[in-house]
Amino acid sequence: MTTVCKAVTDFLTQCRQLVGDNYVLTDSADMAMYLADHRKRFTGAALAVVKPANTAELASLVSLCLKYRIPVVPQGGNTGLVLGSVPDQTGSAIVLSLSRMNRVRAVDAINNTMTVEAGCILQHVQQAADQANRLFPLSLASEGSCTIGGNLSTNAGGTAVLHYGNTRELCLGLEVVTPQGEIWSGLRGLRKDNTGYDLRDLYIGAEGTLGIITAAVVKLFPKPVSQLTALMAVSSIDQALTLLTLARSGSKAALLTAFELISAFSLELVAKHFPGKKVPFQGTTPYYVLLEFSSQESDEVSALALQALMENALEQDIIEDAVIATSLTEAKALWHLREAISSAQAAEGKNIKHDISIPISCIGEFITITDALMQQHFPDCRMVTFGHLGDGNLHYNVSAPPHIPVDLFLAQQAAVNRVVHDSVANFNGSISAEHGIGTLKRDEITRYKSPVELQLMRTIKQALDPHHIMNPGKVL
Secondary structure (H helix, E strand, O other): OOHHHHHHHHHHHHHHHHHOHHHEEOOHHHHHHHHEOOOOOOEOOOOEEEOOOOHHHHHHHHHHHHHHOOOEEEEOOOOOOOOOOOOOOOOOOEEEEOOOOOOEEEEEOOOOEEEEEOOOEHHHHHHHHHHOOEEOOOOOOOOOOOEHHHHHHHOOOOOOHHHHOOHHHHEEEEEEEOOOOOEEEEOOOOOOOOOOOOHHHHHOOOOOOOOEEEEEEEEOEEOOOEEEEEEEEEOOHHHHHHHHHHHHOOOOOEEEEEEEEEEHHHHHHHHHHOOOOOOOOOOOOOEEEEEEEEEOOOHHHHHHHHHHHHHHHHHOOOOOEEEEOOOHHHHHHHHHHHHOHHHHHHHHOOEEOOEEEOOHHHHHHHHHHHHHHHHHHOOOOEEEEEEEHHHOEEEEEEEOOOOOOHHHHHOOHHHHHHHHHHHHHHOOOEOEOOOOOOOOOOOOHHHHOOHHHHHHHHHHHHHHOOOOOEOOOOOO
16 A cells, blocks of 8 residues: 555544544545536546534544645535535545534524524525524525525625625624634624724635635524515616616615516526416516515505605606516515526526626626627627626626537637626626636636735735645635
8 A cells, every 4th residue: 555545544534533434425426416516517526525513523624634735625505606615626635515514503683693503504594583583684596505604605695785785794703714723713793893804804705715614603684574576677777777776765764675687588588498487577678677675664665665666767767667576475476587597597508607796887888898799709699697786796697599509609618708707807897796716717817806916815825724725726
């Protein structure tokens, strides 16, 4: 037996001693679901998948990895889209799954906080808040399988960012295992704490490259008394932006908590692949807006705000048509149209995704210019444009032309990305709004970040993880 093989054998033996035989997976069939990315386009390799039960076990595992110089790939729900939570194909790393670390540790209804472990499914966090008569507002299409640790590692956004903010704004404190296997306990539910460098914000959005988030204190909010949803048809992006301004300037008693842009083609795909999801309009306009008003007072307050908005928008020819949900069932049906877009596009065939952000005032111009560039360079490509218009985050996705084999079109992904990302840069935008960088966009950011910014990032990485065992090859 070679020295290398013996070291690996000794390492895995000690992993089993730490967490138990059942939680160190080495069989290829057992590991398969942890090694493939969410879209099933890439499969990595690993020495093992290891599943600690608590922070102490995880810290001991990281110490062991440091001793043997074994790279660590932290993984939550593995729902990411940029290859950030899967290992490369060298087989030299372990996947460190946080799926067993899924407890709600504490709920403080007076402080409006909840302490949760990183492996908690987002939907379970929402349900725990609801049971305490509170709201945890982060909402994503993948909320039934993504975890709060993954949400924090990519600073996820979702549909409620307009009022509540990204995951960063929803987090007050963290518990983190460092690359040295030490535990930083920063689980303080404080809204004011100016005692030095903000380590919390350093780890949020770092995609596990600086340390592993094991628990968090998240903010809770009073549950809205009412939430009313409407779908409105608009003739242009500019009209949608005018509607956004009007909605924001309306009733102060009702909060605008969601404002989603949906292209007509996006809804066409939903109707095509999910016949049970009915689009509630005859004919089409180029774009639709799905919006939501919430109120802490009454249903009447939300209804009056939405009714006033619709009447003003119709009088000013801002909208072409509108449907207001009159029941929870109808509201869910409208939201399902939005949530089904990604699945519908996947059913249509493999596609090229872009998670971008643009200054809100420039979104109309960006789409007009970039759509034209896409048709110039990739004739008949089909744009599936939707996203969080209220905060400038677009999912600017591209499906292949009907007459071109999908794999042939996907071979042009780098060229497609160049057109889109260069246009984003021209508008002072970002090529990753809420999905992270991972491996997929690692080389792309070198085109759009300054040498100074990149060097600062590398300096932080080198200082905290000098042996580069934390999610290597991701972000930088």
